[in-house]
Amino acid sequence: MAGKTLYDKVWDAHVVRSEEDGTALLYIDRHLIHEVTSPQAFEGLRLAGRQPWRVGSILGVADHNVPTTDRASGIADPVSRTQVDTLDANCTAFGITEFRMNDLRQGIVHVIGPEQGATLPGMTVVCGDSHTATHGAFGALAFGIGTSEVEHVMATQCLVQKKSKNMRVTVKGHVGPGVEGKDIVLAIIGELGTAGGTGYTIEFAGEAIADLSMEGRMTVCNMAIEAGARAGMVAVDQTTIDYVKNRPYGPTAAQWEAAVASWQDLHSDEDAVFDKEIVIDAATIKPQVTWGTSPEMVVPVDAVVPDPAAESDSVKASGMEKALAYMGISAGMPITDIAIDKVFIGSCTNSRIEDLRSAAAVIKGRRKADSVSVAMVVPGSGLVKQQAEKEGLDKIFTDAGFEWREPGCSMCLAMNADRLEPGERCASTSNRNFEGRQGQGGRTHLVSPAMAAAAAIAGHFVDARAF
Amino acid sequence: MQKFEVETGLVAPMDRPNVDTDAIIPKQYLKSIKRAGFGPNLFDDWRYLDPGAPDADNSQRRINPDFVLNQPRYAGATILLARENFGCGSSREHAVWALTDYGFRAVIAPAFADIFYNNSFKNGFLPIALKEEEVDALFKACFANEGYSLTIDLAAQTVSTPDGEAYHFDIDPFRKHCLLNGLDDIELTLQHRAEIENYEARRRQEAPWLFGGA
Numbered sequence: 001m002a003g004k005t006l007y008d009k010v011w012d013a014h015v016v017r018s019e020e021d022g023t024a025l026l027y028i029d030r031h032l033i034h035e036v037t038s039p040q041a042f043e044g045l046r047l048a049g050r051q052p053w054r055v056g057s058i059l060g061v062a063d064h065n066v067p068t069t070d071r072a073s074g075i076a077d078p079v080s081r082t083q084v085d086t087l088d089a090n091c092t093a094f095g096i097t098e099f100r101m102n103d104l105r106q107g108i109v110h111v112i113g114p115e116q117g118a119t120l121p122g123m124t125v126v127c128g129d130s131h132t133a134t135h136g137a138f139g140a141l142a143f144g145i146g147t148s149e150v151e152h153v154m155a156t157q158c159l160v161q162k163k164s165k166n167m168r169v170t171v172k173g174h175v176g177p178g179v180e181g182k183d184i185v186l187a188i189i190g191e192l193g194t195a196g197g198t199g200y201t202i203e204f205a206g207e208a209i210a211d212l213s214m215e216g217r218m219t220v221c222n223m224a225i226e227a228g229a230r231a232g233m234v235a236v237d238q239t240t241i242d243y244v245k246n247r248p249y250g251p252t253a254a255q256w257e258a259a260v261a262s263w264q265d266l267h268s269d270e271d272a273v274f275d276k277e278i279v280i281d282a283a284t285i286k287p288q289v290t291w292g293t294s295p296e297m298v299v300p301v302d303a304v305v306p307d308p309a310a311e312s313d314s315v316k317a318s319g320m321e322k323a324l325a326y327m328g329i330s331a332g333m334p335i336t337d338i339a340i341d342k343v344f345i346g347s348c349t350n351s352r353i354e355d356l357r358s359a360a361a362v363i364k365g366r367r368k369a370d371s372v373s374v375a376m377v378v379p380g381s382g383l384v385k386q387q388a389e390k391e392g393l394d395k396i397f398t399d400a401g402f403e404w405r406e407p408g409c410s411m412c413l414a415m416n417a418d419r420l421e422p423g424e425r426c427a428s429t430s431n432r433n434f435e436g437r438q439g440q441g442g443r444t445h446l447v448s449p450a451m452a453a454a455a456a457i458a459g460h461f462v463d464a465r466a467f
Numbered sequence: 468m469q470k471f472e473v474e475t476g477l478v479a480p481m482d483r484p485n486v487d488t489d490a491i492i493p494k495q496y497l498k499s500i501k502r503a504g505f506g507p508n509l510f511d512d513w514r515y516l517d518p519g520a521p522d523a524d525n526s527q528r529r530i531n532p533d534f535v536l537n538q539p540r541y542a543g544a545t546i547l548l549a550r551e552n553f554g555c556g557s558s559r560e561h562a563v564w565a566l567t568d569y570g571f572r573a574v575i576a577p578a579f580a581d582i583f584y585n586n587s588f589k590n591g592f593l594p595i596a597l598k599e600e601e602v603d604a605l606f607k608a609c610f611a612n613e614g615y616s617l618t619i620d621l622a623a624q625t626v627s628t629p630d631g632e633a634y635h636f637d638i639d640p641f642r643k644h645c646l647l648n649g650l651d652d653i654e655l656t657l658q659h660r661a662e663i664e665n666y667e668a669r670r671r672q673e674a675p676w677l678f679g680g681a
Contacts, residue, residue: 016666017659023641025659027666029677037559039500048653054667056678065498079498079521086500123677130558130582144582146560147502148589156656158663162639164581194485195552198581228555230581251676259676294485315550319484413557415494434489434556436512 003269005166006233007201010141010266014124016158026161028057028153029123032109033096035062035087036415037128041151042090052094053157059118059249060091060098063108064415068378068405071102080416107381107407110134110348114218115381117247121236121263126153131348131431133224137217138244139236139266141201144225164230165275167200168268171208173282178465180358181216182350182429182448184208185223186288186298191280194296197229200276203268204234208282214243215354222349223431226295235267289335289461290433290446292323297433299335301451301463307331326435327443328423335461338445339371342426343456344438345449346378346405347412350429355449356388359429360396362453362467368401369459376403376418378410402456414439427455469591470649474572475618476545479536480609486549487556488583492565496521505561506568510536540613548605549576554583554594563590573619575626577602588642591649593619595626595636621647 004012011026018024038060045052052058065080075081084101091098099106105116110131113119125135125142128150135142149159169188188204189196202224209217217234224232234240241260244250251259286300297320299306308320308331324330329338345351345359356379368375377397379385385407388394394404411418412430420426420442429452430437433444447455454464496508498521507525514536516529530537536544547566553576554562563586566574573593587594597605608628609615618627621643625633645652656663671678 017662019641021640023639025656025663027663027670036497040502040560043500043502050653053663054678077498083498083500117679120676122674128558128560130556132558144558146558146563146582146586146589148560148586152653152656155653156663157667158656160641160652160656194555195578195580198552198578225556225582228552228580249679251679255676259674262674294487315484318482322483413489413494415497432487432489432556434487436493437489440493440512440518 002273003271005268005272005274006139006203006235006266007141007166008272010122010124011163013122014141022162024161024163025158026124027158028126030113030118030125031058031153032113032125032127032132033058033060033150034064034109034127034129035083036064037147038090038150039083039086040147041154044151045154050155052096052154055095057157058096058154059113060087060096061106061109061112062087062101064409064413066101066408067416068408068410068418071406077417104382104386107384108348108351108409110222111351111380111384114138114214115247115383117244117250120244120250121240121266126159130225131222133230133232134218134222134348136221136224136231136233137214138240139233139263141231141233143230164201165199167197167202167229167276167278168274169202169204169278169280170206171204171280171282172206173208174211175208175282175285178450179285179287180448180450181212181219183285183288185220186290186295186446187285188280189223189227189295190288190298191278192227194226194294195228197224197227200229201231201233202227202229204232206282209234210237213354214239215352218352219349223295226431236263287448287451287464289451291327291329291335292320293326293433293435294323295431295433295446297323301335301461303335305329305331305333305335337460339425339460340427340445340455341373341424342420343372343375343452344411344426344428344430345376345452346380346410347430348380348409349431350449351378351380351384353384353387355429356384356393359449359453360393362450362464363400363402363457364396366400366457368456371459372456374403375401375456376405376411378405379407381407411438413437427452427461468589468649468651471572471591471593471621471646473618473620474545475616476572477541477543477614477616478546478548478605478609479541479544480606481535481547481549482606484550485552485555488554488559488562489556491554491562492559495519497559497561502564503568505565506570509565509569510534543570545570545572546617546619547571547574548602548609549574551577553579555580558582560586560589563587563592567592575602575605588646591646593621593646595619597626597634597636601634
């Protein structure tokens with residue numbers, strides 16, 4: 001019998017029961033909740049007179065609606081405030097641990113889970129948010145769910161699931177200097193397409209993935225959903241174990257050795273069979289920039305904007321034309337000729353300490369271009385912010401004319417006050433370049449933190465490796 | 468949950484690939500803490516010419532006459548015809564709530580994003596995957612014939628055209644059963660309470676660190 005993939009192993013360990021048709025009841029170890037996708041689930045619990053199955057499995061935080069400027073005066077937008085207040089009230093009523101807006105530990109749900117050790121290797125982790133895939137960096141099975149499933153997990157600690165197929169994306173060899181996790185995953189999405197991973201769990205493997213820090217691996221897994229895969233995973237190694245050690249919600253000292261011993265098996269067996277395998281040569285990956293309105297519309301920084309006329313698939317070609325019209329650029333234009341208005345460094349993809357260090361290294365001693373109206377840095381959590389300030393990164397940013405903000409989702413999706421105005425163009429370290437994502441009519445180009453920093457200095461896209 | 472058995476209805480064509488859930492229901496409307504009332508803001512950025520807000524009176528806004536759902540011939544449509552990777556992006560179930568609140572009962576496309584597909588079944592809304600060439604044929608027929616309607620029969624797993632052609636679609640038997648009978652799957656899962664408790668007790672022994680309370 002063939003060996004098991006990492007996904008097979010974590011899946012099998014969580015099956016409570018399975019039906020003949022393969023439908024399984026899957027046990028959920030960790031449930032992260034935030035203010036946007038939970039209120040209707042709590043309402044459902046109340047209407048049915050149900051209690052959460054295991055309150056200790058749930059960790060709540062408000063991240064999407066929180067302001068990133070002055071928090072002393074609370075949330076100005078009454079609709080946003082109601083949503084955050086509702087989360088606070090629900091967590092209090094049901095006895096759920098929540099990091100409130102002014103708690104130092106508050107931050108983006110996908111940053112704080114790992115930071116607190118609430119995400120551990122081999123766990124099943126869910127959240128009403130598609131970027132839950134992030135936590136797969138720990139050899140966990142982590143995926144986004146809808147609000148009905150949020151309610152289901154709260155009520156039963158389980159989900160009714162069908163197993164996905166197995167895909168492995170191997171990034172062979174090593175990337176060059178200045179090429180980051182973000183560039184790797186954008187290059188993968190460019191290759192796979194935005195629906196290439198639909199129906200699969202993707203395991204990211206190869207030297208270039210093993211070389212990454214946990215922060216880099218989280219960036220890669222975070223965007224598995226942008227290739228259509230609900231979950232991305234990376235095998236556990238010493239880097240994983242070192243990161244997890246001594247986190248507040250991790251194993252106690254007495255449990256540590258047994259936990260580490262059990263994690264040694266969290267990798268695909270050598271004879272495991274994948275339904276689909278993709279191999280990418282790391283040495284060919286350059287810094288990436290998206291040009292369109294889907295993350296698959298991506299090219300290296302030294303390329304030109306692609307021509308829809310060269311696309312043989314008519315549905316695809318018309319999609320490209322719509323994207324070019326929306327983005328206000330034309331085919332054949334060099335990427336480095338695209339001038340930007342704003343810069344956003346943040347989001348669950350790229351707001352961790354390593355991301356901020358990378359951007360700061362580019363910026364140090366320079367100033368943002370005058371043509372860039374706003375360049376903002378939004379740390380992923382209060383603890384990331386504190387660490388960055390300890391290292392003096394905030395000073396590097398503010399000296400360069402950047403704004404140093406409070407933690408939250410911010411302009412990744414513009415549910416709070418941070419947004420693009422119609423027609424504005426942004427170099428963004430977030431995960432989605434959909435129409436209107438960062439504000440109605442706004443134009444988003446996805447890049448790595450170093451590339452966003454370099455664009456802020458130059459006023460247009462430029463190869464960050466030249467800095 | 469609302470049952471789904473047979474639906475005969477007018478078809479509206481959404482002729483673009485990768486329609487994401489941000490497009491289906493933009494973020495500003497996600498601030499609601501209710502499940503209802505998203506219909507007027509379905510496809511908001513494409514549907515109106517001026518920006519909207521959660522508390523705005525949508526009847527006072529400028530309609531985009533070019534947007535497909537604003538064309539009189541598609542008024543009252545209950546079946547949405549779409550292209551590949553429909554519902555990609557964010558996990559927001561609000562996208563399904565907006566489609567059902569608007570009046571749609573089903574969507575037909577060559578392929579769907581996983582989370583959207585999953586969310587649909589929890590709301591009595593049927594996502595049907597047909598072959599690309601079949602979807603293409605439906606688009607052509609829909610554009611060519613005003614008042615074009617289809618009949619979806621979930622029990623028979625067919626989509627029937629006015630000229631008598633029937634396309635078969637696949638659906639997971641468990642989901643089909645729940646949808647045909649309007650079953651609440653939390654109640655179904657809780658029928659296995661003892662098994663969940665046994666599993667949990669065993670795992671607490673094997674891997675107690677997984678139960679470190681937050």
